[in-house]
Amino acid sequence: MEKYAWRGKIVPGMQEEYKKRHDNIWPEMKEVLADAGIVNYSIWMQGEELFGYYECEKGVEYAAKVQAESNVVKKWDEYMKDILIMEKDPVTGAQPLLTQVFSFRERKNRVRRDLPFRERHGS
Numbered sequence: 001m002e003k004y005a006w007r008g009k010i011v012p013g014m015q016e017e018y019k020k021r022h023d024n025i026w027p028e029m030k031e032v033l034a035d036a037g038i039v040n041y042s043i044w045m046q047g048e049e050l051f052g053y054y055e056c057e058k059g060v061e062y063a064a065k066v067q068a069e070s071n072v073v074k075k076w077d078e079y080m081k082d083i084l085i086m087e088k089d090p091v092t093g094a095q096p097l098l099t100q101v102f103s104f105r106e107r108k109n110r111v112r113r114d115l116p117f118r119e120r121h122g123s
Helices: 015-023 027-035 060-068 071-080 117-121
Strands: 002-010 038-046 049-056
Touching: 002 060, 015 038, 015 071, 027 038, 027 060, 027 071, 049 060
Parallel strands: none
Antiparallel strands: 002 049, 038 049
16 A cells, blocks of 8 residues: 655644644545545644645555545635645645655564563463
């Protein structure tokens, strides 16, 4: 599964409004994201800085295409433009893709060494 990460900035003083709008994200916007194959989508905020991450079941290009062609996304972007400062890729209309420089995936069946022997091995 391809991964996508982006960054942005909130207009100073608009952090609470940004959070409020995402707490009340439109159902049709969620539907577009799902149709685009986007899963595991999270956005983090520190002060005015934003970092977003999602995974693309159908690939990053497909996700970008679906979003670029969506009138719902266009309306969302219009709705958010007064509180959000976003650099956009002129080709895709999406935030520029960040380059991944590290990844770690822990094994699911790893034996936990911090537990007593009996708990680790089910005895």
